[in-house]
Amino acid sequence: MITVVGYDGSPLPAPASERLARARLVVGGARHLAAVRVPPGARTVVMGGVGAALDEIDKEVDKASGDVVVLASGDPGFFGIVRALRERGHEPHVLPALSSVAQAFARAGLPWDDALVVSAHGRDLRRAVNACRAHPKVAVLTAPGAGPAELGRALFPQHPRTFVVCEDLGGPSERVVRCRPAEATTRPWRDPNVVLVLDSGRSVGERGWIAGARPGPSSWALPEEAFEHRNSVVTKAEVRAFALARLGPRIGDMVWDIGAGSGSVAIECARFGAAAVAVERDPESCDRIRANVRAHGVRVAVSRGEAPAILDHLPDPDAVFVGGGGPEVVRACAARALRSVVVALASVERVRPTLDALTAEGLTAQAVQLQASRLSPLPGDVHRLAATNPVFVVWGDRDAAPPPAPRPEPARRPQTLAELPEADH
Ligand SMILES: C[S@@+](CC[C@H](N)C(=O)[O-])C[C@H]1O[C@@H](n2cnc3c(N)ncnc32)[C@H](O)[C@@H]1O
Incomplete structure (x- = not known):
């Protein structure tokens, strides 16, 4: 029998103490083993690498010589050893x-x-940082080298946030410190710690029905009227719908919107939970983007400047939308994009160089021409088709990662489907 006992600094409750008293093997982190009463005669294994500790557990279970207790922090079913x-x-x-x-x-x-x-x-800190950029209330489980200082460095100065750094919760060195990201970069921190990254005005949040992130938007590819724009310089809804499908924005992603104009693409990506940066050289357009961002209640960083030079200052993107910029800009974006680049073009001559720029950076490129005709009312209760301008959408994808290897069959204890916790009855 294997018992996993969670430890949060409080005395172990009776059922856990009883299991521990009967154990032949006790596995856990050094601080957990030091905090409990290991019965005399029980072997202990200090959990360094999880793999090696699991091998020891396997051996003990094979010998069937007695009970195993695994000590783990907090709720071991939550980012813990149970999986x-x-x-x-x-x-x-x-x-x-x-x-x-x-x-x-x-x-x-x-x-x-x-x-x-x-x-x-x-895990990579990048996704955690992007979640903190986009969401007003995030708890980050940290690790040495991916803690408060590294988070602070990534978020400062563009993202005003409050950190609540909670060190050794429930333990002898418990300390809770509130600070700004900039301060977090300069202080020493003790492990283990959890960092709450809070957007101060929004840290209480609204009452909802689902835990974690709010559900995604109920509609997207919003009409052009949903964005303030200059002389109809806004990506049309039909084109935006296709571009969003190719970009695939989601929580943990960073999306760039290059030549952002009204910021419509960046804003829609933010509505899906992605961190977004709108890059725009025209100061008036930047003001307009900020107003649109505020109106939609999302977070989008606005970066005023000229691509490709300005791109050096931005964090790596998962996906990039290029609404303005030539092949040189497309190539610079393709060199940095981890997943996809989507380019909207009006001129046919730009298609070939754009395809070449994407493939030169190792993306698999494709293109389509989109042209929508909207139904438009005429007097007398009849309609005509009002054609929008045709647009070429050229996009490139990094080859999809190979599918994950099938999970090894649980060789030790075959289970029937009905016994599996995930089984759908
Ligand atoms: C593998 S996760 C385990 C999470 C655990 N299952 C839980 O429910 O708390 C390890 C991370 O949890 C956090 N953590 C665990 N115990 C902690 C403690 N006593 N004080 C602060 N953070 C802790 C740290 O971020 C640590 O790097």
């Missing part, structure tokens, strides 16, 4: 404690059903 045990075919008994995230929001005195929780533990 790894399940993947090895074990069916652990789980006795959770309070998650560090619940403790952190409690220390801040904030509700958190509307908070995003992201993990930079053993």
Whole structure:
């Protein structure tokens, strides 16, 4: 029998202490092993790498020599060891404690059903940072090298946020510090810690029905009238619909809108939860973008300047929309884009050089001409077709990652479908 015992700094409750007292093998981080009473005669394994610890657990279970207890922080079913045990075919008994995230929001005195929780533990910090750029209330599970200082560096100065850094929650060195991203870069921090990244005016949030991010927008490819624009310089709704489909903006992404004009593409990407930057050289248009951003209640960074030079100062994008700029700009965007680049063009002569710029940077390029005719009323209750200008959309994708390897069959304890927790009955 494997029991996973969550630890949050409080004395272990009776069921957990009883399991521990019977254990033959106790596995856990050094600070967890030091905090509990390991029974005499039990072997201990200090969890460094998860793989090596799981191998020890497998061996013990094979020997069937007695109970195994795994000590883990907070709720081990939440970004914790329970998944790894399940993947090895074990069916652990789980006795959770309070998650560090619940403790952190409690220390801040904030509700958190509307908070995003992201993990930079053993993962790239980039997605966590993009989530913090786009969302007003994020809890970041950190790791050494991906903690408050690194978050602060990534968010300062464009993103005014308050950090609540919660160190060693429930432990002997617990400390809760409120600071700005800039301060976070200059202070030493103790592990483990959770960082709450809050957009001050919006940290209480609205009452909702779903935990985490709000559901996506109920409609997109909004009409041109939804954006203030100059002389109809706004990507038409039909073209925007197709561009958004190719960009695929989502939480954790960074999207650039180059030659943003009214900012309509950047704003729609932000409505999907992506972090977005609108790049525009014309100061008046920048003001207009800011007004549109405010009107839509989203966060979009506006970067005034000329591509490609200005791109050096921007964080790497997952996807880029180029509404203005020649092949040189397209190529510079393609060199940086991690997933896709979408270019809208009016002139046929630009199509070939744009395709070439995308393929030169290793993207697989395609193109389509889009032309919509909208129904327009005429006197006498009849309609005519009002043609919008044809637009070429050229796009390039980095080759999709190979599909993930199939999960190894849980070799140890075969389960019937009905026993699987995910089974749909
Ligand atoms: C692998 S995750 C485990 C999360 C855990 N299952 C939970 O519910 O809290 C590890 C991260 O949790 C956070 N963490 C765990 N225990 C903590 C504590 N006592 N104080 C602050 N942060 C903690 C840190 O961000 C740490 O890097």
